[in-house]
Amino acid sequence: MKLRPFVSTIALLVTSSVCVGGDASTLDGQAVGHGKYPEFSWDHIPRYMHVWKQTDFTGEELDYLAQFPLITFEKATGVRGSNVQKGTLKAARGVKARNPEAKILYYKNIVIDWGGSAASKELRTIEGAYLKSKDGSYATFSQNSSTQFFDIGLPDVRAWWMKDARRMLDDPSIDGIFIDANIKVLVDGYFLRQKKVGAEQYQRLKDGYGQLLTQIDAEFRSDNIVLGNIIRARLENGGLDYLSYFDGSYFEGFEHNVGGVSRPDYMAKGIESAQAAARQGKILAFTLGVQRPSSNAMAPILIATKPSVRG
Numbered sequence: 001m002k003l004r005p006f007v008s009t010i011a012l013l014v015t016s017s018v019c020v021g022g023d024a025s026t027l028d029g030q031a032v033g034h035g036k037y038p039e040f041s042w043d044h045i046p047r048y049m050h051v052w053k054q055t056d057f058t059g060e061e062l063d064y065l066a067q068f069p070l071i072t073f074e075k076a077t078g079v080r081g082s083n084v085q086k087g088t089l090k091a092a093r094g095v096k097a098r099n100p101e102a103k104i105l106y107y108k109n110i111v112i113d114w115g116g117s118a119a120s121k122e123l124r125t126i127e128g129a130y131l132k133s134k135d136g137s138y139a140t141f142s143q144n145s146s147t148q149f150f151d152i153g154l155p156d157v158r159a160w161w162m163k164d165a166r167r168m169l170d171d172p173s174i175d176g177i178f179i180d181a182n183i184k185v186l187v188d189g190y191f192l193r194q195k196k197v198g199a200e201q202y203q204r205l206k207d208g209y210g211q212l213l214t215q216i217d218a219e220f221r222s223d224n225i226v227l228g229n230i231i232r233a234r235l236e237n238g239g240l241d242y243l244s245y246f247d248g249s250y251f252e253g254f255e256h257n258v259g260g261v262s263r264p265d266y267m268a269k270g271i272e273s274a275q276a277a278a279r280q281g282k283i284l285a286f287t288l289g290v291q292r293p294s295s296n297a298m299a300p301i302l303i304a305t306k307p308s309v310r311g
Contacts, residue, residue, distance in 0.1 A: 001005065003274065005113075005176060006275045007294070009180055011144055027099060028179035035190060036103075036175060036176065036223060036225055036247075037068035037103070037105040037109050037225065037247075037283075038070045038101075038102075038226060039069055039101065040069075041080050041200070042054060045086075046069045046070070047067075047068055048068065048069075048070050048071075048072075048285040048286075048287070049065060049068040049070070049071045049072070050071075050074060050178075050285070050287065051072070051073060051074060051077075052073060052074035052075060052076040052077045052079060052107075053072070053076075053078075053091075053150045054076050054077075054078070054079050054080040055078070055080050055081060055089075056078065056081060056087075057091050057094060059094075060230070061099060062091070062094040062095055063094050063098060064195045065075040065102075066092075066095045066098035066099035066102055067099070068102060069101070069102060069103060069104070069210070070103045070105070070225075070283075070285065071095060071102060071103070071104050071106060071248075072104075072105040072107055072178040073087075073088045073091050073092065073104065074107045074228070075107050075109065075116070075180075077091055077107075077113070077116045077155065078091065079091060079115075079116035081230060082133075083116055083117055083118040084107075084114075084116050084117045084118070084119045085119070085164075085167070086118070087115065087175075088107070088168070089107055089168075089171055089173060089174070091280050091282045092104045092173035092174055095173075096172075096173045097159070098135075103175040103176065103225060104173060104174055104175050104176075105174070105176045105178040105225060105227055105274075106165070106168040106169065106174050106176070106177050106178065107145065107177075107178045107180065108161070108165055108168075108177055108178070108179060108180070108186075109179075109180045110148075110152065110179050110181050110182055110185060110209065110212070111131075111149050111150060111181050111184055111185055111205075111209075112141060112147060112148075112154060112180075112181055112184075113130070113148055113150050114145065114147060115147065116135065117164075118164075118263065119160065119163075119164040121156070122160060122164075123150060123160055123265075124161060126154070126156045126157060127156075128151065128154060129150050129151060129154065129157050129160075129237065130148045130150055130151065130154070131148070131149040131151045131191075131195075131201070131205065132197075132201075133195055133196040133197055134136070134196050134197065134198045135196065137197070137234050139191070139195040139197060144156050145174065147196075148218060148264065149195070151201075151204075151205060151206060151208070152205060152208040152209055152212050153201070153204035153205040153206075153269075154208065154228065155198025156254055157208075158208060158212045158215065158244075158300075162212075162215055162216070162219065163218060165177055165216070166219070166220075167221070169223075170223050174224075175224060175225055175228070176220075176224040176226060176227060177216075177220065177224060177225070177226055178227045178228075178229075178250070179226065179227070179228045179229065179230075180218070180228075180229045180250075181231045182229055182239075182242070183230075183232050184210075184227055184302060185206060186206075186209075186235055186239075187234060188202070188206075198232070213242065213245040214245075217244075217245045222286065223246065224248065225247050225248075225283070226245070226246050226249070226251060227229065227246060227249065227283060227285065228242070228246040228248075228249055229249065229250040229272070230242055230243060230246060230249045230250075230251075230253065231243075231249040231251050231274055231277055231284070232253065232254075232270070233257075233261075233266050233267070233270035233273060234258050234259055234266075235251070235256060238269060238270065238271075238272070238273025238276070239273060240273055240276055240277065243277055243280065243282060246282070248276060248277070248280065248282040248283025248284060249274075249282065249283070249284060249285070249287060250284065250285045251270075251286045251287065251310055252266060254271070254274075255267055255270075255271035274286070
C-alpha cells in the first residue's frame with residue numbers, strides 16, 4: 001500500500017497508567033476505553049495519526065486510517081475540494097463508517113489563519129481581527145508568506161474561534177479538538193522580536209490566550225478531547241503550567257535544542273516534562289521522524305513523512 005499522496009505523521013500514543021485521563025475501566029490489567037477517550041492498553045502501545053490531504057481520501061486510505069484509535073485531520077484537509085471544515089467532516093465520517101470507535105480531532109490553530117477555512121471569511125469581517133506589527137503592517141508567518149495571525153486578545157475574535165470550534169464539535173463524527181501553535185504565543189521572542197509586535201499588544205494577546213483556554217476548558221472538555229501542542233522543553237516549565245487546560249499533548253521537536261541549552265539537557269527536560277504529564281494521566285501523542293526507506297512501501301509504525309509546514 002502506498003501512502004505518498006498524502007502527508008502524515010505516525011506516532012505512539014502513550015499514557016502512564018491503565019487509566020486514561022480517569023475515564024477508562026480495567027479488565028485483567030488492561031484498560032478499556034469508553035466515554036470521550038480512545039481505547040488504551042499496555043498490551044500494546046497504540047499509534048496516533050496526524051494527517052492532512054488537500055483532496056479527498058480514497059477508500060483504501062480511509063481503510064488504513066480507520067485502524068488508528070486517535071486521528072487529527074490537519075489544517076489543509078480537503079481544501080482543494082471545498083474547505084477545511086467540509087473536508088474534515090467528510091474524512092471523519094469516512095473513518096467512522098469503518099471504525100465507530102476511532103476518536104477524531106478537528107485541527108484548529110490558536111493564532112494562525114492558514115486559509116482554506118470557511119471561518120476565515122467571517123474572521124475578515126471583524127474589525128482589527130488580524131495582528132499588526134509596530135509599524136502598522138500585518139504580521140505574517142514568514143517573510144514570503146501572506147498568512148496572517150488573528151488577535152485572540154480581542155473578545156470578538158475569541159468568540160469567532162469558539163463558534164467555529166463548536167460547530168465542528170457538534171457533529172457526531174468529531175470527538176475533540178487539536179490546538180496548535182501554543183508555543184508561538186508563549187515564547188516572548190516570537191511576536192516581540194520576530195514579528196515586531198508591540199509589548200502592550202503582545203501582552204493583550206497573551207492574556208487573550210489564557211481567557212480562550214479557560215473558555216475551551218469550561219465549554220468543551222466535559223464531552224470532548226482537547227489535545228494541545230503544548231509540551232516543549234523551551235518553555236520554562238516545559239508547558240506543564242498550561243496542561244490543566246488539556247487532556248493531553250502532542251509531543252514533537254523534543255530533540256531540537258534551542259536557546260543555548262545543550263542538546264542532552266534539552267532532551268532530558270523534554271522527557272521529564274512528558275513523564276510528568278503522563279503521571280497526571282494525560283494523553284501523550286508522541287511523534288518522531290525516522291528516515292524513510294528507499295522503497296515506496298510504507299514502513300512499520302514510526303516511519304512517517306512529516307508536514308512541510310507546522311503550526
